[in-house]
Amino acid sequence: MKKILVVARHEFSTTVKRVGFLVVTVGIPLFAALVFGVVILLQSRTIEQEQRGIERSRVGFVDLSGLPAKPHPPGKDWKSYADAETARRSMRADGVEVLLVIPPDYIESGRIEELTTRRPSLLSSFGRSYMPGDFKEWLVSRVLDGAAPDRIKRARYPVENSVVQFLVPDASGPAATESPDDYLKRLITAGFFFALLFISTSVSGGYLIQGMADEKENRVLEMVISSVTPGQLMAGKLIGLGGAGLLQVAIWSVLGVTTVLWLVTAFALNPGLFGFCAIFYLFGYLLFGSLLLGIGSLGSNQREAMQYTWVLSLMNAVPAMLWFVVLSEPQGAVARGLTLFPLTAPVTIMARYSVDPAGTPTWEILATIGWLALWTWLALRFSAKIYRVGLLLYGKRPTPREIWRWLRA
């Protein structure tokens, strides 16, 4: 164990001290935040200026609806036209920037035609309405002519506050309720661990492959494995580089403070689910990591190692593609099928349990733990065998028959 920790510490410290690690971990998110911040600031200022311009501008309208007349909302310079053709011809001369045409079939169609001499800037959204806010209220008051103001208000905002509660089924039928917030927090917990697994296997996997390829290219491995067993080296790398990957994800999470707040809340609300997801995260990471190392060790350099491991990377992305299917039907055939396949099982069972804890059978959870434990053990064992020989392969591509022989040895 001591040697595993020595390797782990070495891998961790050399990885986190790399300039590339610091750039990717801190530099890129800060740069992205800066760029997005500037864009959002500029966009909001532009939109605000446009909005102010619209509010100040003279509004023309053609009312062909036949609705009862009402005084215009105060505070704006309104200009009425008899028909659209006249309005179009004279709006520039009248200083009208926005023309609203209320057609004769307005009551049936609800359609309002907007014409404007304004052009949206690149940073504002195209196609949005130039209609002043109080114009709609004015329309409603005309449609409901004679109704009390509170009725007019309710007609405009029929639902301002709704309380949704989910019924949680148990053995005796639906009884308990759950708020959408709580449901969302559970989803976020599972989603976080899914993202964590995806990112950390991708990030740490990249480091694992890169580190091993560097060692092979530097011809240092034979010296190292004269001191430790290939299994110890593999375990140390998985721990050390896994730690570096987690540190990176943690820093990214801290940079996005909201994520952390959500997670803390989710943990406080449901520590059991947190622990559940953490267990399957560990299985997933060990399974992917050991396979990456074992298969990646067959390559003489980083490029070759990536060629060998691309299928694994693809497998890593499968749950992302099917995540929504699993969430919508947690006990469906797709979800159950993905639970049986070891590489997709960790993420799938996390999703199923978080969406439908009562519907996910305990025996299936326990069986999945046992199944994953078996596959993780097999992956570690087989990868260690390939790793032992693969480490000393320089410039020679092994044949499938040779790999099979190593596995049986």
Added chain:
Amino acid sequence: MAALEVEKVVKSYGLKRAADGVSFSVEAGELFGLLGPNGAGKTTLIRMIMDIIRPDEGSIRALGLPVTTDVKDRLAYLPEERGLYQKQRVGDVLVFLGELKGLPHPLARKRADEYLDRVGLLETRRKKMRELSKGMQQKVQIAAVLQHEPALVILDEPFIGLDPANRALVIDLLKQAAARGAAVILSTHLMDQVEALCSRIILIHQGREVLSGPLREVKERHADRSILIETDGPLEGRAEVERIAGKVDGLTRLVLREPPEKFLARLVSEGRTIRHFEHALPSLDEIFLKATGAKP
């Protein structure tokens, strides 16, 4: 107790036998030569000793024990295809390799400095490995191998790429290790280094032992009727002389048709003045070429 005992070790790769029943032992404090042409199976044998690959048959014991992780802490191995972490600092690499050999962190740091000093590279400890020349990197590798003061050291071609001064430095370090009680195994093509350093050798060819034993005995076993002589009067045209094989340090080398003792007696009886007479032993190069059937 022998520092290393290799017993009838066999290793095959498909149909090829890289080691075919090889046996030998190395004593503590001994400098031992492991010789053989390219592809003879030396590296396979060393990798089996270091438990990097496993033998198909036979047994290997180092320091009286099977080679496990604990025993590995007292062994050292410098492979032929070697390098160190290029992007890391020299001192950090040595500390890591020392810790892998079981040295506690503070001791690993102390030893790293000590051995860097011994190879004359203490001032480079904060430099990145890639900033060092190839020869300097090789000295760092030697320091990495010796810093935990192992009981058994195996070096595969340790002198390649070293200039004469650095070669002398490495030889000195290896002699010091042997004097401390470590068994040192040298696998090299440089026969002059083996002759200068090793007391015993084993020569393997196509995975099999071709010859082994103390260096002097091996040479005597392979000695022909060659002598080195300095005397007055001519030696050409004598019936006992098969041929004159040239001059060595001012001495004439003769290949005789009769035993050297008989030839010496004959010269004495003739009243010749003999200033030097020596039974010329073959060089290790000659034995190597003869035993492996290789052509010079």
